[in-house]
Amino acid sequence: MKKFFAYLLCLVIASVTSASSLFAQSSKKNKKPLVVFVTGDHEYSSEETMPLIAAALEKDYGMKTIVLKASPDYNSEENIPGLEALEKADLAVFFLRWRRLPPGQLAYIDAYLKSGKPVMGFRTTTHAFHFPEGHASEKWNAFGEFALNAPPGWGGAAKHTHYGHESSTDVSIIPEQAANPILTGVAGNFHVRSWLYRVLPDYPVKGSTWLLMGKAVNPDKEAIENPVAWTGTNTFGGRVFMTTMGHPEDFTQEPFQRLVINAVHYELGLKIPQKWKGKINIQVPYRVAK
Template structure:
């Protein structure tokens, strides 16, 4: 039998490639994930409202009941650690990013990963203290990010300041009412027209939410510590980067045990991802996290 030099050369090359790959000279090709389910990345880092506890429970339900993939990122080593949220690299793969932040001082490389996601035009969702996500000192190179919520969510640009963004006292709570003109919005499918949440009402008017937002729900302060005006507490928007936005100033941990609020959030996640909002609701979700305050 004649030796076929061409076949022999091909076999030799294959053996060589296999060998050097095994020895680590050439890394094996990384297979792309075959999982086509939308990826939702939750980013938690607030001192007060236990986002690091409520968001993982919500993520688990979204995976089990609604067919999403989720990843939860948390401030490390705990909610009071303002300078590190490991794993933000995964935002590059995310289809939706959900933020629950408060006065972080993240390093520039981590802020850059958040910034790149938002500027990609992908959808964003924010809860409560995300209006004041960052708290860099005056003169810091990242000081402008203290107003990040304005361009990202159409929310007030940080706490206090010219917008006088504040609340009506920790002993207050909020009566929530669907705005009649918005009642047909898909996010409000099956949401009770009136419900009560523990969140004390945030003041955002008169200048916020920004022009072009669509208000969905108004809040009325119950037992306020000062004269209170009704305020929008949930809205949608398309931000300057063409990303769909859902924002709510609700987010107290006890809010997550309220069925109307639960359905609002599940609906909003579907809407932001361009998915049909579920008409059928399986019932109240098991999310019961007590308020811990600042610890």
């Protein structure tokens, strides 16, 4: 009799364990991924473009989003409230330019990076931080390199520069990457307003996968073609997607919108949407750089 009850007890425990496991798997499967956008730039209106991308991700692609903004306005270089949201983020998207955040806020970004979770960056995030020489947080000036496989800040030995504000960029898919899932539905050739950033010869860092090449149109100096979007793995083992595009007018272009939505899915390890939900209405002004 004791053996019988012991057998029944084992069956009950096995049943409960199995049910709990199935419930956990189901909950995980049904959990909406959280994408946290961290914005703060003087020039590209990221605090306006990123919320529109975030809204599309929520409405059409079943995600949860949080958009953080510099305070009291985009010109505030020392305060982005709410960075504790990164503790629960599945993906962090950065569009920053020359910030000088306090150690307490940097600590949330540091912890996120060290978790090995995916990181996505736009344009001026190559020079996200701008601490003075000798400052305790000076190492953050190289955020572009250690987080996004991009040049470590603006200018300097990396020769990270651009080809003039009056220029724009013709973009084309690198032939070897034509079948890359991130480029699903992205036109083979398109034009953006962003003036081309020079990242070569040393960046993107070795091991990165170049997706799109840019050619300067009406450059102010002799120009070479440069990659404008790439993927890879960063210093912390996190998956990376970086693009040097990001002018507000770029976001009006359907190929660029498609690229961004695809990249978010890629970063999260989700299947790239085969069906495009339609062009996003993004009409945001450009501001002359501070």
